[in-house]
Amino acid sequence: MARRKKYKFPKTTIERLSYYFRALEDLSKRGIDTVSSEALGGKLNIKSSQIRKDLSYFGDFGKRGMGYDVKYLLKELKYILGLDREWSVVIVGAGHIGAAMANYDSFEKRGFNIAAIFDNDEKKIGKEINGTPILPYDNIDDFVKQNKIEMAIIAVPAAAAQAVADKLVESGVTAILNFAPVAVQLDENVRCLSVDLTTKLEALAYYMSYSQDKLWKIYS
Amino acid sequence: MARRKKYKFPKTTIERLSYYFRALEDLSKRGIDTVSSEALGGKLNIKSSQIRKDLSYFGDFGKRGMGYDVKYLLKELKYILGLDREWSVVIVGAGHIGAAMANYDSFEKRGFNIAAIFDNDEKKIGKEINGTPILPYDNIDDFVKQNKIEMAIIAVPAAAAQAVADKLVESGVTAILNFAPVAVQLDENVRCLSVDLTTKLEALAYYMSYSQDKLWKIYS
Numbered sequence: 001m002a003r004r005k006k007y008k009f010p011k012t013t014i015e016r017l018s019y020y021f022r023a024l025e026d027l028s029k030r031g032i033d034t035v036s037s038e039a040l041g042g043k044l045n046i047k048s049s050q051i052r053k054d055l056s057y058f059g060d061f062g063k064r065g066m067g068y069d070v071k072y073l074l075k076e077l078k079y080i081l082g083l084d085r086e087w088s089v090v091i092v093g094a095g096h097i098g099a100a101m102a103n104y105d106s107f108e109k110r111g112f113n114i115a116a117i118f119d120n121d122e123k124k125i126g127k128e129i130n131g132t133p134i135l136p137y138d139n140i141d142d143f144v145k146q147n148k149i150e151m152a153i154i155a156v157p158a159a160a161a162q163a164v165a166d167k168l169v170e171s172g173v174t175a176i177l178n179f180a181p182v183a184v185q186l187d188e189n190v191r192c193l194s195v196d197l198t199t200k201l202e203a204l205a206y207y208m209s210y211s212q213d214k215l216w217k218i219y220s
Numbered sequence: 221m222a223r224r225k226k227y228k229f230p231k232t233t234i235e236r237l238s239y240y241f242r243a244l245e246d247l248s249k250r251g252i253d254t255v256s257s258e259a260l261g262g263k264l265n266i267k268s269s270q271i272r273k274d275l276s277y278f279g280d281f282g283k284r285g286m287g288y289d290v291k292y293l294l295k296e297l298k299y300i301l302g303l304d305r306e307w308s309v310v311i312v313g314a315g316h317i318g319a320a321m322a323n324y325d326s327f328e329k330r331g332f333n334i335a336a337i338f339d340n341d342e343k344k345i346g347k348e349i350n351g352t353p354i355l356p357y358d359n360i361d362d363f364v365k366q367n368k369i370e371m372a373i374i375a376v377p378a379a380a381a382q383a384v385a386d387k388l389v390e391s392g393v394t395a396i397l398n399f400a401p402v403a404v405q406l407d408e409n410v411r412c413l414s415v416d417l418t419t420k421l422e423a424l425a426y427y428m429s430y431s432q433d434k435l436w437k438i439y440s
Contacts, residue, residue: 209302
């Protein structure tokens with residue numbers, strides 16, 4: 001059952017591993033010890049063959065006809081996903097999205113601790129959101145360095161996003177979740193994921209139009 | 221150059237079509253008439269072969285050695301994505317995420333009009349967010365029916381999400397964007413996309429751990 005290391009798999013595998021992790025946590029809480037890929041797939045509306053394929057990139061986790069050991073697979077996924085440690089995160093921008101992120105309780109449950117929120121609005125500085133202080137943006141450099149922050153969430157207007165990203169990277173941040181509706185250009189060794197909420201509505205619009213008069217089909 | 225209708229392609233293709241659409245809009249605004257898949261790929265950090273493959277599911281849009289006609293491809297993508305019409309959307313939940321969605325100006329630019337926000341908090345009902353009224357949740361059924369709303373954004377706590385989704389579907393909504401950190405079970409003919417913001421941070425955690433001591437690689 002040694003971990004296997006393959007070299008190529010799609011990005012969407014990582015997202016699905018998160019879903020497997022959640023479903024397994026739920027099974028574990030309910031005292032269930034083993035689960036088949038079929039049962040896990042039924043729960044998540046994902047094909048069992050997809051689950052087996054996704055997991056096979058990382059190792060042999062199940063026994064044929066026996067299913068997966070829930071606790072063992074949870075532990076392995078925790079390691080694979082990098083959730084076996086805590087991450088300190090800063091949020092830049094105390095607007096609605098920044099506030100929503102600071103209030104998102106699931107982050108802390110997964111080991112993502114929001115250390116501070118930065119803004120340049122004097123009226124916001126000094127206040128708190130969900131117990132997290134809003135600090136002056138001018139101090140972000142020192143704060144990131146002193147607290148060895150590696151991750152940041154950018155929730156500022158599009159026009160400010162690149163400058164904020166550059167400052168974060170200069171200070172030592174190496175992973176960024178970007179909510180600003182603009183692509184930021186960064187050094188290759190910085191990981192940046194963008195969340196463009198409009199693309200989600202566009203995907204729904206696509207599906208709705210498709211269901212009405214188009215023939216294209218999707219596989220997941 | 222007739223539209224081709226293929227029957228199987230991955231979900232991620234739809235999301236990339238949105239990105240192509242944005243990049244082409246930007247080129248069009250700057251007065252650029254043609255673009256190669258290589259140039260488009262360079263702009264978006266997506267392989268040119270991926271772009272050609274994605275577009276090939278829907279038709280022949282480029283001439284070999286000539287690149288794509290920007291205006292023509294824009295028009296076709298608009299049709300394919302279902303953006304050649306307006307969509308009326310309601311938001312359920314006037315908390316931080318609901319407010320962030322109501323303030324997300326890109327929605328309106330793409331033809332997604334937020335018709336109303338629903339909440340059951342008396343202190344919020346009657347107020348507006350970004351010009352959109354907050355209405356009593358008890359009236360959602362009538363409002364959706366009278367205004368023939370097809371799309372909804374769920375931004376309520378996990379515990380309330382399933383009941384809200386059921387009510388929306390009963391009233392006639394057929395597409396849902398779900399921000400509640402829980403899977404909702406719906407009829408097959410209802411389209412539901414979930415946005416679980418924690419999975420994004422988990423993906424970053426994965427990439428960060430990977431870059432440190434793991435060997436698995438990703439292709440996009």
